[in-house]
Amino acid sequence: MTRRPRDTDKIVIQKMINYCDSIENVIIRFGNTFEAFNSDFSFQMTCSACIIQIGELTTQLTEDFKNQHSEIAWRQIKALRNIHAHDYESVRFDVMWQILTEDIPELKKSLKAIIEVM
Numbered sequence: 001m002t003r004r005p006r007d008t009d010k011i012v013i014q015k016m017i018n019y020c021d022s023i024e025n026v027i028i029r030f031g032n033t034f035e036a037f038n039s040d041f042s043f044q045m046t047c048s049a050c051i052i053q054i055g056e057l058t059t060q061l062t063e064d065f066k067n068q069h070s071e072i073a074w075r076q077i078k079a080l081r082n083i084h085a086h087d088y089e090s091v092r093f094d095v096m097w098q099i100l101t102e103d104i105p106e107l108k109k110s111l112k113a114i115i116e117v118m
Helices: 005-030 034-039 040-062 063-068 074-086 094-117
Strands: none
Touching: 005 034, 005 040, 005 094, 034 040, 034 094, 040 074, 040 094
């Protein structure tokens, strides 16, 4: 059975939401402070893996879907994935913490709003 593009997009968005949830859970587990994040390599790597997966998933969305939801910074999400996958040594942990605690919850909120009307 072949999936329609809309079905595929919905599945991908749900996976992205799941990775946002995983980031939230990791932050709770390791400690919701920058100091805990900055000093724990496992904390950093776990969050980075989720960022990589979220960015990778953007490539599975149809161009029509991304164009219809241009309020999401798809290209920046993919670019962040590339930094984490290919140039991790350049990641600034203060910026990453801001992304994890501010941008990821906003992304999740936006994705949930999209999926509710799909």
